[in-house]
Ligand SMILES: *[C@@H]1O[C@H](CO)[C@@H](O)[C@H](O)[C@H]1NC(C)=O
């Protein structure tokens with residue numbers, strides 16, 4: 472390909488030199504016998520086949536260069552778009568997973584509803600779960616997977632058990648776990664759901680009044696949220 476292009480340019484050069492010389496007769500410019508240059512209307516291909524080939528080759532090369540430039544432009548555009556999507560995905564990583572406590576301990580019962588502040592942190596990628604107020608704030612709009620598991624131990628068979636908690640999205644109940652009885656000493660329940668959240672939406676777990684949860688280093692009580700994918 473390079474060789475052909477070079478050859479074409481050589482022919483071009485030779486023909487253009489020739490056309491300049493062609494303005495004069497063999498006697499030289501001083502003789503005054505000028506050869507009329509071709510009029511612009513005249514087809515160059517009819518008078519000079521060499522320059523015609525060169526011309527066609529030049530046109531082809533120009534078209535190829537245009538095509539190359541266009542393809543390169545499109546590739547650069549796609550690359551920029553892909554990079555932006557990738558950066559967006561990287562920036563939107565958000566996942567948290569927490570447990571009630573590390574030691575044997577029971578939370579509640581209280582006389583009013585209380586937000587549960589989970590003390591043990593498995594993961595808080597993106598830092599969107601607030602360890603001081605127990606509230607997760609969605610960093611961006613998207614589909615989130617949320618999971619809540621509760622467990623309680625009444626201490627002895629026949630004692631009243633109240634293993635209950637409510638997961639709230641923007642102060643509205645999204646999952647209600649409730650196990651009140653006196654038959655079991657221990658009880659556990661779980662809710663898992665995928666929800667569409669908007670950026671800034673809050674998710675928290677409330678311990679309703681009268682309920683109590685017990686935990687140990689076994690992490691029976693967990694609260695987990697993961698951004699599956701963002702939609703903004
Ligand atoms: C020969 O003619 C062409 C076209 O008229 C012109 O562009 C070129 O400058 C001329 N060459 C010389 C050496 O006069």
Ligand SMILES: *[C@@H]1O[C@H](CO)[C@@H](O)[C@H](O)[C@H]1NC(C)=O
Pocket residue numbers: 533536537540
């Ligand atoms: C192709 O791109 C180069 C660099 O931007 C530019 O100099 C050249 O004129 C372009 N060629 C065509 C045929 O558009």
